[in-house]
Amino acid sequence: xxxKKAIILWISFLILSSISWATPAYLAEKSPYKIGVNxxxxxxxxxVTKTVKRTxxxxxxxxxxxxxxxxxxxxxxxxxxxxxxxxxxxxxxxFARNKEIVAVVGPFEDNLQATTRAIxxxxxxxxxIICPSNPMVRGLKQRWSFNIAQNDIIVSQKxxxxxxxxxxxxxxVFPGNWPLALSLAEYFKRFxxxxxxxxxxxxxxxxxxxxxxxxxxIKLKPVIESEKVDALYASTGGPPGPIIxxxxxxxxxxxxxxxxxxxxFNFIIALGGEAMEGVExxxxxPVVPYxxxxxxxxxxxxxxxxxxxxxxxxxxxxxxxxxxxxTIWLIYDALKRCHGKVTRAKFRDxxxxxxxxxxxxxxxxxxxxxxxxxxKRDMVFIRIQGQRFMRIKFPGFE
Amino acid sequence: MTPxxxxxxxxxxxxxxxAIYALVGLGFVTIARASQIINFxxxxxxxxxxxxxxxxxxxxxxxxxxxxxxxxxxxxIIGFLLHILVVYPLRKASIPILLMATLGASIFLSSTSGLTxxxxxxxxPPFSGNQSLQIGGIFIVPQSLWVLGATFLLLxxxxxxxxxxxxxxxxxxxxTDPLGADLLGISRNLMVFLxxxxxxxxxxxxxxxxxxxxxxxxxxxxxxxxxxxxxxxLGGWGKNSGAILGGFVLGAVESLSVAFIPSGYKDAVAFVxxxxxxxxRPKGILGSPYIDSRRW
Numbered sequence: 001x002x003x004k005k006a007i008i009l010w011i012s013f014l015i016l017s018s019i020s021w022a023t024p025a026y027l028a029e030k031s032p033y034k035i036g037v038n039x040x041x042x043x044x045x046x047x048v049t050k051t052v053k054r055t056x057x058x059x060x061x062x063x064x065x066x067x068x069x070x071x072x073x074x075x076x077x078x079x080x081x082x083x084x085x086x087x088x089x090x091x092x093x094x095f096a097r098n099k100e101i102v103a104v105v106g107p108f109e110d111n112l113q114a115t116t117r118a119i120x121x122x123x124x125x126x127x128x129i130i131c132p133s134n135p136m137v138r139g140l141k142q143r144w145s146f147n148i149a150q151n152d153i154i155v156s157q158k159x160x161x162x163x164x165x166x167x168x169x170x171x172x173v174f175p176g177n178w179p180l181a182l183s184l185a186e187y188f189k190r191f192x193x194x195x196x197x198x199x200x201x202x203x204x205x206x207x208x209x210x211x212x213x214x215x216x217x218i219k220l221k222p223v224i225e226s227e228k229v230d231a232l233y234a235s236t237g238g239p240p241g242p243i244i245x246x247x248x249x250x251x252x253x254x255x256x257x258x259x260x261x262x263x264x265f266n267f268i269i270a271l272g273g274e275a276m277e278g279v280e281x282x283x284x285x286p287v288v289p290y291x292x293x294x295x296x297x298x299x300x301x302x303x304x305x306x307x308x309x310x311x312x313x314x315x316x317x318x319x320x321x322x323x324x325x326x327t328i329w330l331i332y333d334a335l336k337r338c339h340g341k342v343t344r345a346k347f348r349d350x351x352x353x354x355x356x357x358x359x360x361x362x363x364x365x366x367x368x369x370x371x372x373x374x375x376k377r378d379m380v381f382i383r384i385q386g387q388r389f390m391r392i393k394f395p396g397f398e
Numbered sequence: 399m400t401p402x403x404x405x406x407x408x409x410x411x412x413x414x415x416x417a418i419y420a421l422v423g424l425g426f427v428t429i430a431r432a433s434q435i436i437n438f439x440x441x442x443x444x445x446x447x448x449x450x451x452x453x454x455x456x457x458x459x460x461x462x463x464x465x466x467x468x469x470x471x472x473x474x475i476i477g478f479l480l481h482i483l484v485v486y487p488l489r490k491a492s493i494p495i496l497l498m499a500t501l502g503a504s505i506f507l508s509s510t511s512g513l514t515x516x517x518x519x520x521x522x523p524p525f526s527g528n529q530s531l532q533i534g535g536i537f538i539v540p541q542s543l544w545v546l547g548a549t550f551l552l553l554x555x556x557x558x559x560x561x562x563x564x565x566x567x568x569x570x571x572x573x574t575d576p577l578g579a580d581l582l583g584i585s586r587n588l589m590v591f592l593x594x595x596x597x598x599x600x601x602x603x604x605x606x607x608x609x610x611x612x613x614x615x616x617x618x619x620x621x622x623x624x625x626x627x628x629x630x631x632l633g634g635w636g637k638n639s640g641a642i643l644g645g646f647v648l649g650a651v652e653s654l655s656v657a658f659i660p661s662g663y664k665d666a667v668a669f670v671x672x673x674x675x676x677x678x679r680p681k682g683i684l685g686s687p688y689i690d691s692r693r694w
Contacts, residue, residue, distance in 0.1 A: 044617060046517040177662055204661050209621070211612040214411040215656035215664065218404045239519045239613060250530045251407070252537045271521045271613055274528050 030068070032075035033335055033342060036095030038106035038116065043083030048320055049108055052130060053078060054313055055324035056105070062308075063328070069335040072342075074328075081107060085115055092116040096123035102335075102347050105327050106130060110180050113137060113145075120144040126348045128330070130323050133372055134180050142371075144348060148323050148330065150284060150361070150379060151372045152180060155261055156187035158282035158379045159233065162258060163197050165381075165394035166280075168230035170198040171258075174213075174220065174244060175235040177205035184260060185235040200227065206240055213240065213247045221253055231255055237262030242272030249275040256280065261379070264319050269387055280392065282379045284361045286322030291391040292380070302360050322360035329359050330373075407536050408653045414542040414611065416649020417549040418444075421604035422626025423633065423641030424556065425597035430636055431573040432593035433586075434688075435496050439480060439504040441623020442511075443601025445616065446473050448609035449511055450602075452520040462523075470602045476507070477598025481591045489587065504619065512616035519615040522606070545607045552600060553642060559596070560638070569593060574687070621665070628672045634682030643683060 037056065039049045056076060064073045077095070081088035088107050095101045096119060103126035107116055113129045114137055120127035121142050132155075133147040163171055171192065175185040182205075189199040202223070204216040224232065232255055234244045241263050248257065257279045262268075264283035269276050285292055289302040305325055306317040317325075334350040335342060354373070357364040362378025383392045422440055429437045447469055454465035484503050488496055525544050530537045560566035572579040572589045579586060605614060625648065626641075633644025648668060655667045675682065 042512075044517055044615070046512065048518070204656075207662065207665075210664075211618070212411070212415060215408055215653050216661045218407045218411065219656060219661075222403065239615075242521075243613065249528070250537060250539050252530060252532065267518045271519055273521065273523065 030071045030073070032073045033069060033102050034075045034077055034098075034100045035331060036091070036098070036101045036104040036106075037076050037078040038081055038088060038091040038095065038104055039078065040083040040108050040112075041078075041080035045083065045108060051315070051318070051321050052108065052324040055309070055321045056328050058308065058312060059325055059328040063332055069332060070340055072335075074332070074335075077101065081112070083109065083112075085112055088112045089115050089119060092119040092127070093123070096120070096125045101125070102342060102344060103128065103331065103351075105331075110134060110178070113147075117142050117145040125344050126351060128327055128351075130320075130327065132180065135183050136179060138371075143368075146351060146366065146371045146373070148326055148361075148364075148373055149319075150261060150374050152184045152187050154372075154374065154376045154379065155282060156184055156191050157376050158381075159188055159258060159260075160191045160195055160197065161376075161394075161397045162280060162282060162381055163192065163231065164195055165397045166231070166256070168197065168256075170200070170227065170229050171231050171233050172220065172224060172227070172229045173199060173201045173233045173235050174216070175201060175205055176237070176240060177207055181235050181237065181260075185233075188233060188235065200229070206236065206244075208238055208240060210240060211243065213244050214251065217244070217247050217251055217253065221251055224253060224255060229255060231258055233258045235260060239271060242268050242276060245272045245275040245279060261319065263384075264382060264389065266318070269384060269389075273387075276384045276387070279384045281382055283382050283389075284319045284322055285378065285380055286317040286319055286360050287382055287389050288380065288391045289317055298358050298360060298362055301358060305360055317360065319361075326359040326361055326364070330354060330357060330364060333357050405654065405657060406534075408657055409650055410536050410538055410542070412650035412653030413646060414545050414649070415608075415653070416646035417545050418604050418608050418622070418645070419625050419629040419648050420642045420645025421549060421552065421600050422622055423629035423645050424553075424638060425601045425604075426627055426630045427636060427638055427641045428556075428597040428600070429590070429593045430630075430688075432569050433485075433573070433590040434493060435485065435500065435590075436493075436627070437480075437594070437597065438497065438500045438623060438627075439507055439619075440597065440601055440626060441619035441621070442504050442507040443473055443477065443598045443619075444605040444608075444622050444626075445614055445619035446476060446507065446511060447602030447605025448522065448614035448618075449515050449520060449605075449616065451606050452522055452609065452614070453515050455522065462525075466606050469606060470599055473602035473605075474595045474599045477594040477601075478591065480598070481594040485590065485594070486587060504623070508616050508619055515616065517616055519613045519618075520609070521613040522609040524610040539611060541607075541610050545611070548603065548607055552603060553638075556596075556600075556638065565592070625668055628668050632671060632675050632682055634684035635686040636688045637682075637684055637686060640682050640684040640686070647683070 041049050060074045060076055079091040081091050095104045105128045108130045110131050116127055121144050127145045129147050132149040132151045173185045175181045185201050192199040202220055204219055206213055234241055241259055245257055259279055259281040261283040263281045264287040286302055289306040292299040309317050334347055337350040338346045352366050354364050354366045362374050364373040366373055381392045383390050425440045429435055450469040450472055451465050454460045454468055480503055484499050488499055524541045526540050530539050568584045569589045572584050572586045629644035629648045630641040632648055634640030652667050
């Protein structure tokens with residue numbers, strides 16, 4: 001008898017708490033717009049995705065405090081996919097089958113996006129992915145999937161500009177062996193050769209899990225010396241970047257290093273230490289919030305965001321936090337343009353028609369042929385100097 | 399340019415990582431000799447050594463040597479706990495069950511480390527400067543010399559422990575003849591307990607030594623553990639000298655292989671070597687006291 005009572009009490013407590021959780025009392029009059037979030041909250045990128053989650057929660061709270069979207073609050077339904085393809089797919093399907101969910105955000109990793117994109121296409125639900133697209137998924141011309149990070153094409157164009165500005169005539173590329181790193185290398189070669197830069201893509205590659213690149217670099221060293229290469233382009237992301245820099249300096253290779261936008265994180269500098277000095281790359285604007293031009297249209301947004309992040313979580317804005325911020329505001333903007341009649345199809349069309357939306361990373365323009373949003377002008381040149389990111393400017397190249 | 403030109407530099411890179419494989423391999427052998435258990439959490443000791451030092455140095459603000467010392471002591475305690483909580487309760491179970499238990503402990507340790515210390519990769523500052531030394535066209539980081547020096551000292555320590563002390567001899571005895579050891583009043587459980595401590599300490603020191611050169615993260619232990627295991631099998635399972643030789647051979651071969659085949663296969667080389675050894679010379683280079691050569 002006693003046990004039964006306790007169970008009933010528990011159940012009613014759970015029901016009550018879940019109700020109060022789902023609909024804050026002050027917004028109870030209009031139903032919330034639910035957004036599914038499918039993230040790698042555990043696994044190797046747990047610390048990075050934690051930033052994504054925190055940012056999205058903070059921005060959603062801000063929107064809800066402003067009165068939501070035409071009075072409807074936003075509501076995030078967050079699920080962990082554990083960096084696992086199967087669970088990412090299961091989460092995506094679960095969100096797609098839940099009629100209340102308007103759109104899905106995530107996953108965060110390139111390896112998982114092909115699967116969730118396919119599910120989004122089949123089920124007819126918008127999927128906003130936090131990593132860059134790659135040539136393979138772009139080739140599929142999927143209608144329901146959007147990427148919000150700078151893609152390999154504009155990153156490569158930006159780096160070619162960097163080489164032109166620095167006067168590099170011959171660049172050796174040391175790519176990672178995964179699709180995004182390889183396509184960054186290929187585009188760099190294509191755009192570079194159009195501008196008269198000689199690009200050699202090394203046959204030696206590296207894996208994301210390699211902890212020592214010394215053997216590969218020992219093999220590349222004679223090439224660098226005999227070909228008189230001006231700079232080495234580390235087309236990579238994550239820990240391999242600083243490892244390449246460290247190992248190169250250890251081996252006495254002194255040529256400049258250029259990197260991808262994945263170098264724009266503080267933990268990368270911490271890993272590489274002194275070897276990171278002088279590394280240059282193009283990255284998103286949140287890397288250097290206070291060094292943006294005074295007339296930069298997104299400067300106030302980035303600085304405001306950076307301040308709120310520091311106040312609430314004690315950490316500044318970075319590229320990933322910027323992507324999360326932009327995701328929420330893109331959703332907000334698209335929902336607003338649905339004019340109260342929100343369906344999955346309407347939301348997709350509205351998102352695709354996003355024009356000139358200013359957010360942390362720059363100005364977003366989506367169109368039926370462009371689901372990547374950002375352009376080359378939304379990136380800045382960065383140099384690592386004194387263990388900090390310094391913005392560098394070149395006349396004629398921004 | 400022929401591949402031969404960069405062989406000296408490759409060998410010097412291989413010897414550094416080889417020293418670490420040797421230390422991990424020795425950790426396996428120390429426990430295996432005392433109890434016949436293959437402790438698959440060995441790689442996690444290496445990871446924890448690096449991660450805990452990093453944590454104490456950056457967050458705790460301790461000076462480097464003290465942080466390293468505290469890290470080694472904590473990992474030794476973790477090693478003891480691993481024995482008390484996982485291995486000792488299963489002492490009557492068969493070897494495969496113990497093996498699975500240590501595998502589970504390894505997953506537990508790496509996940510706990512990810513939760514407590516974060517999942518982002520971490521690197522320690524080098525002990526003495528970044529400027530690499532140039533010796534006859536070969537570039538060597540000072541840290542490599544630290545690795546080699548410390549490995550040598552550990553080997554001497556281990557040699558003295560097992561050949562010159564009563565404790566070492568008791569450990570030796572309980573592995574070669576369990577019944578005899580029992581009859582002489584040697585507590586085998588105590589010996590295994592101590593073996594876990596010694597091998598955890600060695601792993602932690604290896605972790606602190608390499609984290610300045612490479613980096614460490616919560617999931618780095620698995621690969622290092624496997625490589626160390628391969629080193630121990632390659633040299634001759636159950637022999638200290640075998641693990642040391644196996645470590646250096648594996649490191650050098652792995653590094654050298656890059657000169658001749660694409661570097662993407664670098665990790666595979668170790669496993670190919672393991673397969674070849676198991677096919678053609680299962681007792682390893684120096685022979686193994688546990689594998690009777692007549693059966694093969």
